[in-house]
Amino acid sequence: MDPRAKLPESEEGTVLFNTDPIVIKDHYEIDYRHSYAQDSPFFAGLARGKLMGSHCQGCGRRYATPRGHCMECGSATTWCELPHEGRVHTYTTCYYGSESFLKETPYTLILVEFTGVDTLFLSRLVGAAPEEVSIGLKVRARFLRNCKFKVTDVYFVSA
Amino acid sequence: MRPVYMISGGITKFVKAQPHKDFRLMVREAYDYALADLPGLTPETIDGSVCSYFSDHFTRQVMAGAMVQDYLGLNPKPSRRVEGGGATGGICFQSAWEAVASGRHEVCLAMGFETMSRVNTWKGNEFIALASDTNFDYPLGGFYTGYYAMMVRRHMHEFGTTVEQMAKVAVKNHGNALHNPFAQSPAMLTVDEVRSAPMVATPLTVLDCCTMSDGAAVAILASEEAASALGGTPVRITGIGSGSDAMRLADRPHSEVLILPHENPEDYEGLRFPGVHSFRGGRMAARSAYRMAGITDPGTDLDFVELHDAFTSSEIQTCEDLGLCRYGEGGSYIDSGASFLPNLNYGLKFSGSEQWRPVPVNPSGGLLACGHPIGATGLMQAVFAFWQLQGSLAKHLGNSMLQLPEPRRGLIHSHAGTGTTITVTIMERV
Numbered sequence: 001m002d003p004r005a006k007l008p009e010s011e012e013g014t015v016l017f018n019t020d021p022i023v024i025k026d027h028y029e030i031d032y033r034h035s036y037a038q039d040s041p042f043f044a045g046l047a048r049g050k051l052m053g054s055h056c057q058g059c060g061r062r063y064a065t066p067r068g069h070c071m072e073c074g075s076a077t078t079w080c081e082l083p084h085e086g087r088v089h090t091y092t093t094c095y096y097g098s099e100s101f102l103k104e105t106p107y108t109l110i111l112v113e114f115t116g117v118d119t120l121f122l123s124r125l126v127g128a129a130p131e132e133v134s135i136g137l138k139v140r141a142r143f144l145r146n147c148k149f150k151v152t153d154v155y156f157v158s159a
Numbered sequence: 160m161r162p163v164y165m166i167s168g169g170i171t172k173f174v175k176a177q178p179h180k181d182f183r184l185m186v187r188e189a190y191d192y193a194l195a196d197l198p199g200l201t202p203e204t205i206d207g208s209v210c211s212y213f214s215d216h217f218t219r220q221v222m223a224g225a226m227v228q229d230y231l232g233l234n235p236k237p238s239r240r241v242e243g244g245g246a247t248g249g250i251c252f253q254s255a256w257e258a259v260a261s262g263r264h265e266v267c268l269a270m271g272f273e274t275m276s277r278v279n280t281w282k283g284n285e286f287i288a289l290a291s292d293t294n295f296d297y298p299l300g301g302f303y304t305g306y307y308a309m310m311v312r313r314h315m316h317e318f319g320t321t322v323e324q325m326a327k328v329a330v331k332n333h334g335n336a337l338h339n340p341f342a343q344s345p346a347m348l349t350v351d352e353v354r355s356a357p358m359v360a361t362p363l364t365v366l367d368c369c370t371m372s373d374g375a376a377v378a379i380l381a382s383e384e385a386a387s388a389l390g391g392t393p394v395r396i397t398g399i400g401s402g403s404d405a406m407r408l409a410d411r412p413h414s415e416v417l418i419l420p421h422e423n424p425e426d427y428e429g430l431r432f433p434g435v436h437s438f439r440g441g442r443m444a445a446r447s448a449y450r451m452a453g454i455t456d457p458g459t460d461l462d463f464v465e466l467h468d469a470f471t472s473s474e475i476q477t478c479e480d481l482g483l484c485r486y487g488e489g490g491s492y493i494d495s496g497a498s499f500l501p502n503l504n505y506g507l508k509f510s511g512s513e514q515w516r517p518v519p520v521n522p523s524g525g526l527l528a529c530g531h532p533i534g535a536t537g538l539m540q541a542v543f544a545f546w547q548l549q550g551s552l553a554k555h556l557g558n559s560m561l562q563l564p565e566p567r568r569g570l571i572h573s574h575a576g577t578g579t580t581i582t583v584t585i586m587e588r589v
């Protein structure tokens with residue numbers, strides 16, 4: 001045993017915001033291995049320029065945002081392709097946002113409704129000024145050429 | 160199930176940032192307030208606790224509830240944490256109710272907090288937006304105000320609700336808070352000021368939205384036996400309800416309205432429900448709580464309501480869910496002045512409609528003006544309702560401007576997500 005043992009010192013300091021009380025900068029960051037699991041075919045579809053929804057094999061409901069099991073009857077769903085044209089069900093233009101999206105403001109969010117589909121799809125509307133957007137506006141899906149395997153690979157423009 | 164009473168409560172002042180106190184000390188202050196308010200109540204009489212805080216991200220401490228428990232000196236008594244987004248405080252209150260109603264505890268402490276100032280506002284918005292589907296919703300903008308903005312845009316489309324009507328909610332709640340020293344942002348506002356404030360997400364301006372806060376609140380619940388042994392002025396909890404809906408707005412059904420006892424299905428012919436304009440979970444919560452409390456017409460049977468007005472729009476939508484007015488009437492309801500305190504001057508002209516009995520909504524100032532430290536919010540509502548029913552607001556607020564004459568029955572409403580989890584609790588004067 002060494003009673004004179006010492007921890008090595010380092011040159012790193014701490015960012016201090018305040019001394020009364022002491023408020024320090026505490027950094028936190030993490031990379032996940034995030035699996036889309038049973039929803040993966042939706043994201044694979046984006047890469048092929050397809051919008052994939054779910055079709056309930058029990059009650060026949062069609063979901064614009066995919067889900068492996070039906071919310072109403074609980075049956076398993078199969079994949080179905082959605083139309084690329086729909087209408088704005090509701091909308092907003094965001095002038096602020098979460099930190100990661102602040103640089104993208106202002107951006108317009110829409111919930112899209114498709115004929116023959118029972119639920120909606122959340123997306124961005126691009127190429128329209130805030131005052132040009134209205135409920136019922138016909139919109140058309142476009143896809144990023146360089147797929148990121150994110151839901152933002154698809155976006156909408158006026159049809 | 161046996162009767163349950165609220166016997167004491169305490170809150171800290173809600174503020175933007177409270178860096179001198181961590182979450183343990185904030186809860187401690189609210190707890191000490193509650194103990195001091197009921198002399199018979201000592202730590203020994205408390206059988207266990209339920210702790211509520213929303214986000215491990217804000218706290219940067221997992222199992223923070225356990226740290227509060229030891230800070231209050233309540234080890235080794237049972238304690239657990241509950242979480243349900245913005246409704247976390249309401250769920251905490253109902254969990255404590257369950258502990259007493261089931262006979263597990265004679266006296267149960269419900270304690271909640273949030274320390275949201277530890278990150279900047281936009282990072283905070285990011286944490287909150289993690290309570291939306293992280294695959295399909297969050298990547299689009301990760302912004303709750305945006306989700307609520309889309310909901311109210313549809314409400315405006317369905318029912319003709321206006322931004323001026325929404326602004327009146329802000330005028331009312333900030334105005335009420337002028338008489339509430341616990342509130343974070345009391346203010347005398349005008350409709351013009353609300354509308355000309357910076358736009359956050361059309362049509363919601365910054366004054367249509369509540370702020371982030373640091374704060375804590377506690378509510379102490381007891382059995383009838385314990386309540387009468389401990390003395391004071393207990394308030395009885397007579398109705399408990401909760402409901403839920405799909406996390407993703409996009410998935411909400413467009414189906415038939417859930418009817419309350421005083422409504423008829425014919426009232427709503429052609430209306431698709433809840434769509435994205437209404438909160439089905441809130442309707443469900445109200446329906447169960449009303450059934451339990453024997454309420455058949457909320458507009459007649461309730462004397463006041465403390466509801467989750469994270470946005471002005473959600474107050475209008477929630478008044479409809481709770482059946483204070485019918486679906487589609489939320490805008491005219493606020494215009495009528497029925498939800499304002501009759502003794503205060505808001506600088507507004509009301510429509511003169513006497514269709515609805517006056518039922519003050521958010522006499523405390525609500526989330527818009529009191530602040531919204533998420534895990535504490537639902538308990539803050541319980542404390543204000545408790546004091547209101549006790550008739551003790553003058554003692555706690557230092558003035559009696561918000562005290563209703565002889566209130567008999569009040570409702571508290573706690574809400575999460577874009578309506579994914581909602582609790583409704585009815586409290587009555589004994």
Ligand SMILES: [Zn+2]
Pocket residue numbers: 056057058059060061070071072073074075
């Ligand atoms: Zn089905």
